[in-house]
Amino acid sequence: MVRQSMNRNQLHDQNLKFVLQQIFNNHPTSRIEISHQLHLNKSTVSSLYNTLMAAGYLTELGLGEASTAGGRKPTLVEINRNYGYTLTFDLGYRHLHALVTLLNGHVWKYDRIETKGRSIHDMIDRIKQYIAQIQAEDRTSNGLLGICFSIHGIVLNNKVQTSPFIDMDGVDLEDVFTSTYDVPVVLENEANLSAIYERDFNGARQLNSTVTISIHRGIGAGVILHRDLFRGEHGDAGEIGRTIASIEIDGNGKSHAIHAEDISSEDAVIRQVEQAKGADTLDREDIVRLAQAKDLETVKALQTFTTAIAGLIYNTMRTLDPDAFFLNSPLVEELPHLLTDIRRVYQQLADTDLGIELTTNARLATVLGGCSLITHQVLGLEGYELNFDRPVDAEN
Incomplete structure (x- = not known):
């Protein structure tokens, strides 16, 4: 009896997640539509729906159109946007990007x-100030849900494990923020x-890899x-910037990778132009300006950059054989001929x-990816596909 009860509970929990997933991915929708999509009977869907509604996850929008066969008009429903919020x-290195x-x-x-030159401790203080500001403006039912x-x-x-551009100074971010905000x-x-x-x-939803x-x-x-993120056994998967492009032998016979x-990084391009011009204060905006002016060194x-990136893509293609590549590069975004x-x-x-x-929308790509990751966890839908609407570009 215990085994049967456990199986029944597990099935209930799984179906509850399927219903929540359907509502998230197909807003607005209705109980009858969920029943059709999941091939569950109406009474089961209604019970699961009521559980989610009682928990505050859903909000009803009113009546939709009746089917061509007639009958009662369905009640439309979507995820309750005012349930709470997440932060990413x-x-x-130069800026702290914050998305609510x-x-x-x-x-x-x-x-x-702006955070350039600030320590991790200064950044944490600034993050806590930002969270306090958001909490003061918050009008949702449950407030902060995850970070x-x-x-x-x-x-x-x-x-x-490694942070080449910011000295973490032994700070455990998970411990600091879970203990503060629970x-x-x-x-x-x-x-x-x-x-x-x-x-x-x-738009990569139809691509497998x-x-x-x-x-x-x-x-x-x-x-x-x-369709799953591949991190590797030690979190190192994808560290293609550290792959060896060539090896130099110095006068003592020592190898240097x-x-x-x-x-082929953005900083590498800046260094090359700085060395050619005898400068040391250039940034991306300077590179874009010089490129648009057809400056020869730039x-x-x-x-060199485009050739190296193309080679890196080729080598990665031969290793992983994906369906497509995407480039998240503000430099290429500002100089689109580089993609060509x-x-x-x-x-x-x-x-x-x-x-x-x-x-x-490269400026928001990383933080929106974080939004997806933490939303999956908050909803208890890790491993379930959630489709987010492409957002209108947020203001600075």
Whole structure:
């Protein structure tokens, strides 16, 4: 009897999740539509629906249209956007990106906060100030539901393993924020979150396996295999920027590895142009301006960049064989002809035609991927596909 009861409870919990998933992915919908989609009888769906409604997850919108066969008009329902909100913070080298999203994935607020040169302790203080500000403005029923941190480094078991651009100074972000706010806290690599964004927000839903290459100070890749994020056994999967592009032998016979991101990251392009011009204060905006002015040193550096990125895509394609690649690169976004050059060089290298696209809404890609990750956890739907509407670009 106990075994039978456990199986019945497990089936109930699974069906409850299926109903919640259906409502999230098909808003607005109705009980009769859910019954048809899940092949569950109406009484079962009504019971599960009532459970979710009592928990506050749903909101009814009124009556829809009757079917062509007539009968009662169905009551339309969607996820209750005012149930609560989640927060995602991208701990960038220059900026702290903060995104506030309601439970249905709707963007409430986005802010970019200058943090260049600040310690991790200063950043944590600023994050807590930001959370206090949001809490003061909050009008939802349950307030803060969960927090996601985007990390420019390797994450394993929800802990930062390496952080090349920010000294974590032994800080355990999960411990700090769970103890303060008593909500789920998840950490994930920023390239992985960009890949999740492509899968859940940005039109890659029909693709089975994709690779999103994130090109910023360094280079990382988020790998989606058979619709699931692939992290590797130690969190290192996708660290393609650290792959060896060449090896140099010095005068003492010692080998020195040249990594892919040493020649093809955004910082690598900046360094090359700075060395050519004898400057040391250039940034991305300067590179864009010089490129648009057809500056020869900049054009040469960008040719090296596009060739190296095309080679990196080719090597990754030969290893993983995905359906498509996406590039999350503010530099390429601002100089779109670079994408054309990357595609051209790739086609010269490969004997197959492969989709190479630019991530749209790249400024929000990482934090929106974080929104998906923490929303899955808050709803208890890890492993269930949730489709988020592509958001209107938020204001700074």
